[in-house]
Amino acid sequence: MTEARRIVVKVGSSSLTTAAGGLDADRVDALVDVLAKIRSGGEKEIVLVSSGAIAAGLAPLGLTRRPKDLARQQAAASVGQGLLVARYTASFARYGVRVGQVLLTSDDTSRRAHYRNAYRTLDQLLAMGAVPVVNENDTVATDEIRFGDNDRLAALVAHLVRADLLVLLSDVDGLYDGDPARPGTSRIEEVQGPDDIAHVQIGSAGRAGVGTGGMVTKVEAARIAAAAGVPVVLTSASRAADGLSGRATGTFFHATGRRSADRLLWLAHASAPQGSLTLDDGAVRAVVVGRKSLLPAGIAGVDGEFSAGDPVELRDAAGRAVARGLVNFDAKEIPQLLGRSTKELAKELGPEYEREVVHRDDLVVLEP
Numbered sequence: 001m002t003e004a005r006r007i008v009v010k011v012g013s014s015s016l017t018t019a020a021g022g023l024d025a026d027r028v029d030a031l032v033d034v035l036a037k038i039r040s041g042g043e044k045e046i047v048l049v050s051s052g053a054i055a056a057g058l059a060p061l062g063l064t065r066r067p068k069d070l071a072r073q074q075a076a077a078s079v080g081q082g083l084l085v086a087r088y089t090a091s092f093a094r095y096g097v098r099v100g101q102v103l104l105t106s107d108d109t110s111r112r113a114h115y116r117n118a119y120r121t122l123d124q125l126l127a128m129g130a131v132p133v134v135n136e137n138d139t140v141a142t143d144e145i146r147f148g149d150n151d152r153l154a155a156l157v158a159h160l161v162r163a164d165l166l167v168l169l170s171d172v173d174g175l176y177d178g179d180p181a182r183p184g185t186s187r188i189e190e191v192q193g194p195d196d197i198a199h200v201q202i203g204s205a206g207r208a209g210v211g212t213g214g215m216v217t218k219v220e221a222a223r224i225a226a227a228a229g230v231p232v233v234l235t236s237a238s239r240a241a242d243g244l245s246g247r248a249t250g251t252f253f254h255a256t257g258r259r260s261a262d263r264l265l266w267l268a269h270a271s272a273p274q275g276s277l278t279l280d281d282g283a284v285r286a287v288v289v290g291r292k293s294l295l296p297a298g299i300a301g302v303d304g305e306f307s308a309g310d311p312v313e314l315r316d317a318a319g320r321a322v323a324r325g326l327v328n329f330d331a332k333e334i335p336q337l338l339g340r341s342t343k344e345l346a347k348e349l350g351p352e353y354e355r356e357v358v359h360r361d362d363l364v365v366l367e368p
Contacts (some may be wrong), residue, residue: 002246004164006126008047009035009244010154010221013055015237016084022059023052023087027237031169032091033132033309034240039094045126048099048159049134049154056080061228081135088133089130096115100125103137104153105153115160115266122161135361152269159228166225166232167243169220173236174250175200175219191253194223207325222253224269229259264364267324271311275304276321277357284316288365293356294325296337296345304330314358328355 016027039046054066054073083099090100090251102121105341116140125132134157151168151272158166177200178185191197202215222232235243235250242249279287283298306312307330316324329337336346337357347352 004044005043006047006161006163007038007048007165007167007244008154008158008163009167009169009240010049011051012150012171013051014167014171016017016050016052019056020135023083023167025058025087025091028087029091029094031237031240032088032094034244036092036095036097036277038244039131047122047126047132047134047157047163048085049150049157050087051135051150052084052163053077053081053135056083056087057325075119084135085133088131093097098130099133100130102132102134104134104157105137110145113271117161118248122157126161126365127178131143134263141322149217149221151162152224155221155225155230155232156266156270158225158230162259166222166230167233167240168234168251169234169237169240170215170234172215173239174234175202175215188251189248189250190227191222193254193256224265224270226253226255228255229255229257231255244277267311267326268364268366271324273304273313273324274306274310275302276313277314277327277334278315278317278319279322281317284314284322287314287363291360294340294358294362294363296357297338297342298356299334299338301332301338302331304331312358314363321366323363323365327358330359 006139011031015031017023035046035048036043042147054076057076057078058064058066060079060083061076063076064070067076067144085099088099102118102125103120109323122132122134136270147243154168156164157163172180174187174189175186175191175197176185181186188197188200197219202219218234222234225232232253233243233250239249241247277294277299278301279294279298280300283294286292286298287294297367302319304312306327308328309326311324313321314325317320334357336349337353342354
């Protein structure tokens with residue numbers, strides 16, 4: 001932890017706002033004080049994934065709680081995102097530090113070109129000494145292209161920027177083996193792997209009603225990051241200084257997998273499939289075991305409405321999703337391809353049909 005150079009810090013709405021909505025300037029300043037101190041020596045880089053846009057927009061729009069419908073959430077985000085970034089800009093300016101706003105949707109980061117652009121933007125901001133403030137683009141994101149919570153977004157950003165550490169800040173000082181409000185529960189200090197917490201009943205969103213997450217999303221985010229080779233500290237915002245300085249606090253999730261530099265983690269965890277393809281047994285083996293591309297000859301059925309470039313699930317004969325990938329054809333084109341060789345299709349339909357339905361570079365095998 002003390003050797004981590006590039007650190008992604010995620011802070012939730014409940015740590016930045018009042019329960020009624022609206023930013024708490026003192027809380028924002030307290031967090032910025034910690035972040036500015038950590039990076040002041042020039043040896044550490046900070047990427048801040050910050051919730052709070054929708055919550056910040058509630059009070060100005062006369063809303064008392066986070067709305068359930070997407071349209072009003074987007075309206076609140078539109079008002080609140082400007083207030084949130086303005087607050088961070090003013091707070092970091094006390095230390096002569098600039099911030100840069102980066103708004104993402106899952107669609108931006110599961111497609112190859114968009115993924116590279118997102119990495120270049122974040123990397124350049126860091127190289128120029130700015131602090132990227134990342135949030136989901138709630139103003140325009142639809143249900144189909146949303147991350148769903150900023151905990152998962154933070155885990156994926158940590159992978160994207162090749163971070164050395166992910167720090168998840170909450171209103172709870174770590175993961176407990178039960179309800180932390182009840183006597184007799186204790187904080188789990190370290191998690192070596194998923195088996196360590198398989199017995200733990202994890203609570204959902206908090207009482208404030210301004211966020212979407214809870215301990216469930218934080219543990220899932222920690223699992224995603226750890227599996228991608230990024231260790232995770234989960235602690236409270238009030239103990240952010242300890243978490244960033246390597247002092248014992250919260251719950252530490254050890255890295256469980258190897259670090260990779262590809263975008264397939266996003267495809268597995270952030271994309272929303274627009275349809276599915278049913279594979280025969282041979283194609284399932286080729287994709288799952290052989291890590292091969294999916295060819296038309298191995299497809300037995302198609303379901304859903306999607307366009308070329310959309311994410312789709314690849315299913316076995318029993319309907320179980322075994323992989324996910326970006327499809328190269330529209331849904332309406334695929335029925336004429338089923339079970340046929342690429343050479344046969346090229347001869348009948350043209351050379352543009354002599355290609356994979358899903359290329360192996362755009363395909364990720366899902367965990368069983």
